[in-house]
Amino acid sequence: MKGLFIRWLILTLSILAAAYLFEGIEVSSFFSAFFAAAVLGILNAFFRPVLILLTLPINLLTLGLFTFVVNALLLMLTSGIISGFHVQGFWSAVFGSLVISVVSWLLTSVVNDEGRIEVIVLRRRGKDRWE
Numbered sequence: 001m002k003g004l005f006i007r008w009l010i011l012t013l014s015i016l017a018a019a020y021l022f023e024g025i026e027v028s029s030f031f032s033a034f035f036a037a038a039v040l041g042i043l044n045a046f047f048r049p050v051l052i053l054l055t056l057p058i059n060l061l062t063l064g065l066f067t068f069v070v071n072a073l074l075l076m077l078t079s080g081i082i083s084g085f086h087v088q089g090f091w092s093a094v095f096g097s098l099v100i101s102v103v104s105w106l107l108t109s110v111v112n113d114e115g116r117i118e119v120i121v122l123r124r125r126g127k128d129r130w131e
């Protein structure tokens with residue numbers, strides 16, 4: 001449960017980072033970003049797999065780049081649900097979803113399910129072997 005809350009905070013911080021970097025994304029307060037992260041997480045959990053499956057042919061043709069469009073549409077849908085969170089256009093949503101995805105991936109890659117930070121330490125054992 002602690003890990004879920006920490007990932008929710010990480011998604012909130014990534015939404016705030018996207019709003020800071022792009023003028024087309026506006027967040028009125030921290031709590032707007034907090035609730036937008038909750039809604040975006042729910043939409044990603046339930047609707048994103050269905051949308052990815054439905055758009056699989058075009059996703060294969062574009063070598064996976066259409067996934068950015070799906071992410072942007074979910075971000076714009078979140079903008080329509082949360083009143084203090086606004087995305088002004090499609091390209092702002094595309095670039096914002098890219099920033100949100102990268103920041104969330106970087107930060108959640110070091111947090112495990114219990115909410116602890118995990119670090120993998122590699123040691124060299126011999127000439128060409130790492131453990």
